Amino acid sequence: MERAQTSRILESITVPTLLLNERRARRNIARMAEKCRRSGTQLRPHFKTHQSAAVGEWFRAEGVTAITASSVRMAAYFAEHGWNDITVAFPVNWREIDAINALAARITLGLLVESLETADFLRERLTHPVDVWIEIDSGTPRTGILWSETEQIAALVDRLRDHALIRLRGLLSHHGSSYGCRGEVQLKAAWTHSIERLLGVRAALAERGISGLNVSPGDTPSCNVVEDFSGLDEIRPGNFVYNDLMQVINGSASEKEVAVAVACPVVSKHAERLQIVVYGGGVHLSKDSFVDQQGRTTYGAVAFPTDDGWSESIPGAWVKSLSQEHGVIQCDAETFDRVNLGDLLIVIPVHSCMTADLLKHAVTLTGDTIDMLVLTAGD
Amino acid sequence: MERAQTSRILESITVPTLLLNERRARRNIARMAEKCRRSGTQLRPHFKTHQSAAVGEWFRAEGVTAITASSVRMAAYFAEHGWNDITVAFPVNWREIDAINALAARITLGLLVESLETADFLRERLTHPVDVWIEIDSGTPRTGILWSETEQIAALVDRLRDHALIRLRGLLSHHGSSYGCRGEVQLKAAWTHSIERLLGVRAALAERGISGLNVSPGDTPSCNVVEDFSGLDEIRPGNFVYNDLMQVINGSASEKEVAVAVACPVVSKHAERLQIVVYGGGVHLSKDSFVDQQGRTTYGAVAFPTDDGWSESIPGAWVKSLSQEHGVIQCDAETFDRVNLGDLLIVIPVHSCMTADLLKHAVTLTGDTIDMLVLTAGD
Numbered sequence: 190m191e192r193a194q195t196s197r198i199l200e201s202i203t204v205p206t207l208l209l210n211e212r213r214a215r216r217n218i219a220r221m222a223e224k225c226r227r228s229g230t231q232l233r234p235h236f237k238t239h240q241s242a243a244v245g246e247w248f249r250a251e252g253v254t255a256i257t258a259s260s261v262r263m264a265a266y267f268a269e270h271g272w273n274d275i276t277v278a279f280p281v282n283w284r285e286i287d288a289i290n291a292l293a294a295r296i297t298l299g300l301l302v303e304s305l306e307t308a309d310f311l312r313e314r315l316t317h318p319v320d321v322w323i324e325i326d327s328g329t330p331r332t333g334i335l336w337s338e339t340e341q342i343a344a345l346v347d348r349l350r351d352h353a354l355i356r357l358r359g360l361l362s363h364h365g366s367s368y369g370c371r372g373e374v375q376l377k378a379a380w381t382h383s384i385e386r387l388l389g390v391r392a393a394l395a396e397r398g399i400s401g402l403n404v405s406p407g408d409t410p411s412c413n414v415v416e417d418f419s420g421l422d423e424i425r426p427g428n429f430v431y432n433d434l435m436q437v438i439n440g441s442a443s444e445k446e447v448a449v450a451v452a453c454p455v456v457s458k459h460a461e462r463l464q465i466v467v468y469g470g471g472v473h474l475s476k477d478s479f480v481d482q483q484g485r486t487t488y489g490a491v492a493f494p495t496d497d498g499w500s501e502s503i504p505g506a507w508v509k510s511l512s513q514e515h516g517v518i519q520c521d522a523e524t525f526d527r528v529n530l531g532d533l534l535i536v537i538p539v540h541s542c543m544t545a546d547l548l549k550h551a552v553t554l555t556g557d558t559i560d561m562l563v564l565t566a567g568d
Numbered sequence: 569m570e571r572a573q574t575s576r577i578l579e580s581i582t583v584p585t586l587l588l589n590e591r592r593a594r595r596n597i598a599r600m601a602e603k604c605r606r607s608g609t610q611l612r613p614h615f616k617t618h619q620s621a622a623v624g625e626w627f628r629a630e631g632v633t634a635i636t637a638s639s640v641r642m643a644a645y646f647a648e649h650g651w652n653d654i655t656v657a658f659p660v661n662w663r664e665i666d667a668i669n670a671l672a673a674r675i676t677l678g679l680l681v682e683s684l685e686t687a688d689f690l691r692e693r694l695t696h697p698v699d700v701w702i703e704i705d706s707g708t709p710r711t712g713i714l715w716s717e718t719e720q721i722a723a724l725v726d727r728l729r730d731h732a733l734i735r736l737r738g739l740l741s742h743h744g745s746s747y748g749c750r751g752e753v754q755l756k757a758a759w760t761h762s763i764e765r766l767l768g769v770r771a772a773l774a775e776r777g778i779s780g781l782n783v784s785p786g787d788t789p790s791c792n793v794v795e796d797f798s799g800l801d802e803i804r805p806g807n808f809v810y811n812d813l814m815q816v817i818n819g820s821a822s823e824k825e826v827a828v829a830v831a832c833p834v835v836s837k838h839a840e841r842l843q844i845v846v847y848g849g850g851v852h853l854s855k856d857s858f859v860d861q862q863g864r865t866t867y868g869a870v871a872f873p874t875d876d877g878w879s880e881s882i883p884g885a886w887v888k889s890l891s892q893e894h895g896v897i898q899c900d901a902e903t904f905d906r907v908n909l910g911d912l913l914i915v916i917p918v919h920s921c922m923t924a925d926l927l928k929h930a931v932t933l934t935g936d937t938i939d940m941l942v943l944t945a946g947d
Contacts, residue, residue, distance in 0.1 A: 531663060563942065565928070
């Protein structure tokens with residue numbers, strides 16, 4: 190019954206379309222929520238991956254009440270859809286202070302601060318209460334104060350502590366280096382190291398009499414493989430709801446745990462170079478890539494459509510290059526011969542957050558259309 | 569007057585915003601149109617770069633009546649905005665045959681064919697007349713029949729010639745290898761080589777008694793530097809309306825001819841590594857990159873906002889990495905010290921087509937909002 194439905198959905202696809210395996214996504218959510226419950230840790234999932242009110246409800250069904258967004262606009266979208274505790278895990282953008290105040294008037298809004306300048310700016314310009322997290326760089330230099338700079342962190346705590354509209358919540362970090370790990374052993378070791386640094390900051394501050402700070406780490410590769418989050422107040426993974434090729438490569442998820450893929454019509458075949466060209470390019474898949482074990486730059490894995498969604502990835506095929514609308518798939522002779530013009534091929538994306546952001550909506554294997562945040566000129 | 573206006577527009581920007589220098593874009597269009605008029609060649613510009621009905625009118629003002637799109641949906645959008653001669657420069661996607669027929673009922677629709685299978689498919693499924701171009705690979709293997717395969721091309725001509733709904737227009741090629749050229753000399757030599765191949769196909773077919781075929785080449789790097797298109801029936805460059813860092817790198821445009829850039833709020837500064845982080849990441853700029861002369865992977869050049877838009881790019885600064893919303897700018901100490909939290913920096917994109925596609929609308933330096941095609945679940 191459901192298989193016939195999935196076949197009909199695939200049959201009806203005419204353009205590059207994000208397929209969403211709801212069962213896998215819900216299982217990914219349930220598993221992470223369960224690990225958090227057991228650990229006594231709040232799950233504050235990052236919603237930038239799906240950017241969808243409908244998928245948000247799947248989290249709510251697992252008891253999630255607090256979320257993370259990557260922009261003020263994304264936070265406003267989820268606030269409109271009933272979320273009232275949202276951390277914007279991005280340094281405060283001074284230019285959005287009006288939108289920040291408007292949102293802070295409606296919900297519990299968490300902000301990220303990493304400098305005295307921004308602390309002073311907020312002290313002066315806030316009109317409504319906000320939660321503030323100090324961003325700590327626990328070994329992935331992008332934003333945040335380096336974990337070892339205790340003086341600097343303590344000075345920022347001081348600057349944030351005595352303002353009526355600022356509630357200092359704690360220390361937040363994003364351990365993005367986990368994406369460079371390969372395999373569970375490496376992932377767990379890197380996580381332990383990063384958490385030790387974050388907890389070390391808290392301990393160093395405690396020695397100076399600064400207490401009551403929560404800690405909020407959490408990236409998908411680590412949180413997928415770690416079972417016990419005890420001692421952490423919350424975690425903020427996002428990508429795990431869908432996973433993607435990166436998570437398969439770094440060993441934090443199996444292909445059976447990847448919940449999205451892009452259905453692409455086959456528009457061209459070139460036997461002399463064993464290439465299949467699909468309608469599905471950089472504007473659909475994103476130009477995220479990785480270098481595989483053979484040293485090949487790869488923009489996605491390739492699977493066949495099946496009556497329950499899509500197959501395991503085809504060992505002898507990969508997305509070799511992307512232009513705006515074209516995806517060039519390199520493959521072996523057997524795969525080449527199985528595929529005809531007008532068929533669909535399924536591309537498992539390298540980075541599902543970027544792909545979902547580009548495609549703006551998804552179709553589940555049972556035929557529901559999942560809408561996402563779309564920013565327009567007025568936003 | 570206008571400068572005060574531009575300053576006010578920049579002042580009001582709160583989130584990553586595509587700035588469009590209308591004067592530069594109109595000058596880019598006018599120059600290409602003038603070269604085509606002098607050459608007796610039709611300009612059929614590719615509208616995938618701007619995807620905007622409003623910008624389309626700037627082309628109409630220069631006498632353009634025929635255009636190129638990269639998808640059936642994009643063609644339908646421009647048909648709604650009064651364009652009635654549109655080539656979809658992408659291999660026919662069988663799965664969109666209903667949309668193709670619907671569009672062919674309304675406008676002169678050009679399609680690309682490169683296989684007997686697709687010719688047969690069209691013969692069977694077309695319900696309205698279409699123009700058909702045979703795609704020739706003139707040295708950039710992606711799609712198209714290799715220029716030297718005269719037999720194969722002749723067979724396809726035969727298959728396309730005697731059908732009431734198919735008007736065979738000619739031979740079309742996209743010489744994408746030009747993007748690998750550096751400097752005008754290389755660009756012109758590569759163009760000459762590619763055009764010789766395309767005209768060679770026409771000559772070889774003529775020897776077999778196949779005549780009346782037009783030729784349609786045209787990529788921006790070549791068309792920016794070539795002055796004379798005599799002997800070519802039409803050209804189809806697209807990117808030239810905006811240009812971008814790629815065109816500057818390959819030597820086909822100067823920075824003063826780049827008409828778009830992204831205004832990005834500064835959200836973080838890290839003196840110890842001379843990095844500035846802006847709100848402006850992969851979802852705004854795209855992950856297109858190039859490797860510069862120092863071997864550095866670069867995601868954009870950086871400029872200061874000025875009262876007439878933006879400065880020349882800053883020699884000592886470049887976009888070093890992108891995550892979903894973050895752009896990390898590496899710079900020299902002087903640049904670092906000039907920039908404050910809350911300022912804007914301007915990123916000149918590597919690939920303006922992808923950046924415009926992501927941002928979905930632009931703001932001109934005189935304050936007009938330029939809307940673009942936005943695909944939604946219903947399309």
